[in-house]
Amino acid sequence: MFLAFPNFNIWSTPLLLLTIQGLIFAVLICNRYRKRKNLSDVLLFFILVITCYHQTTYTLGFMGWYDTFRNTKINYALIALTIAIAPLIYLYVKSITRSSFSFRKKDWLHFLPAFLVIIYRILIFSYDALQPGFAATQNGYLKIHFDEAYFLPVYSIFSYIQNTLYLAFTLQLFYNYRKKINEYFSNTFKLELNWIRNFLLLYIALFLYDLIQTITGTMFIDLDYKQQWWMTLFTGLIIIYVGIKGFFTDTTKLKKLDFSFSPNRAAIPERDTISKKKIATEDIQKIKGLMEHEKPYLNPELNLSDLAKLANLTRAQLSEIINSGFNQNFNDFVNGYRVEAFKDMLQEDKHKQLSILGIAYECGFNSKATFNRVFKKLTNSSPSEFLKTFG
Known part of the structure; x- marks a missing residue:
């Protein structure tokens, strides 16, 4: 008998390819953990895997699963685990930015709601599976009359509130950490911090997109599967970005930074x-x-x-x-001297022997991006614009 599944079309194929790529990067990150034993890799692995798992509903749907297997029981296994994603993101950022961080027994409490939801789903499946006629239907009595009617709406509200709190705490953690780096180091670790910032902003964007789509679909207009497909595509693209950047960005140097001392004005005797x-x-x-x-x-x-x-x-x-x-903070203080040293070298016509970047390195800068940003901030002009004043 010919089955309509799998149906590779313009709706299902992009989702399938993006999800597979995301899982490949998850495996690569997991393999890196086996070699380096960095806890952040484990957390990022689960973030990618759960996000890919969330793609299952629409990917299989557009591939024809529900039309082909009309009595499928897969809906019992498709659980929205966003209540696990938010704590994972929080712990991932914490594991990168705190050198003393280790996963303790009490950290399992972050995932208690997710474990309870999984147990709940197993229980309603077990009950429905014992009811007469269950084999001939897609969803049993409890799935329709309790799970979809009462539990899922309440669970959705709880999930949005929980995600909002966790993402707010994570943003606060990140920005406080970035501020501390400026107090301690002349190198701002721009590449690594940009990765964390972009990672957080993308998941916040995904959360807001989902929230707006849910409000629109609940209060204003009933969105069909194709209208909701764009959310799933957007998620797939984020998975690829997180997989690639998460794998190739070395965040271990941040974990090695020493923040055992916090600058405090009160430390100076009165x-x-x-x-x-x-x-x-x-x-x-x-x-x-x-x-x-x-x-x-x-x-x-x-x-x-x-x-x-x-x-x-x-x-x-x-x-x-x-x-x-x-x-000034420490970072601006030190980089101010570096900018002045750069200007002095231009006065000595060093630019006739070295490139602008070469001079910047000679003055203590460690990257082109940092040099350009600092120079623009302190002089209100780019290095190339400033060089033109020397004729």
Whole structure:
């Protein structure tokens, strides 16, 4: 007997190819975990696998599964596990940005709702499977009269609320971490941080798209499968991006950063107003002299701890001097000297011997993107525009 399944068409084929590619990258990331034992790889693996699993409903539907197997029981296994995705995203970002992070027993509580939903689905399937005539129908009594009528609407609302909270906490975690990097390091780790930012923004966009589509379909117009197909295609494209960038972006260097100290103004002992002004002036001159004569900013990996050792200060004291005395964070402070060094080299006609990027590297910058961004921020012109002023 000829079956309509699988039907490869313009609707099913893109979804199938994107999902398969996503699973391939999930396998590659899982294999990398076996070699490196990075917990972030396990979390990203499950994010990709569950997101691909969510594609199953529409992929199989457009391939003709439901028309061919009219008594299929697959709906019992198709569970929206977005309540597991949001905690996974939170823990993934946390595992990258906290060197001390490890998965503890209490972290399983993040996934308790997802486990309960899976157990619930097994129970209603077990009940429906015992009812007369179940083999001749697609959905049993509880699936229709309880799951779809009552449970799924409540579950959907709970899922959106939970996702909103988790994504908000994750964004806060990321932006606080990025701010701390500017307080400690002259290298902003732009590539790695951009990956985390884009990863979060894409999943937020996906969440908002799904929310808008659900509200539209519930309150305004009944959307058919082809109208909802675009959401599934968008998800598939995100899967590919996350798979590729997640595999090729090395985030382990972020996990190795030392944030054992948090800059705190209170760390400086209290002094009377006159002494504070006098010492602050002396400290400012001391740091300026160090930067101008020893030029530690030429080291592209210079961090707050390194400079504190050179200045014979604690990190708390140095952070206070830079923040209050120079009104800058550590990153801007160091890169300001690098920009000035770049200008000095142009004055010496070094651009006739080296490229702009070559001079930037000589001045302590570690990437073209960082150099261009910092130079534009501090001078309001691009390096090439600035070079034209030298004729």
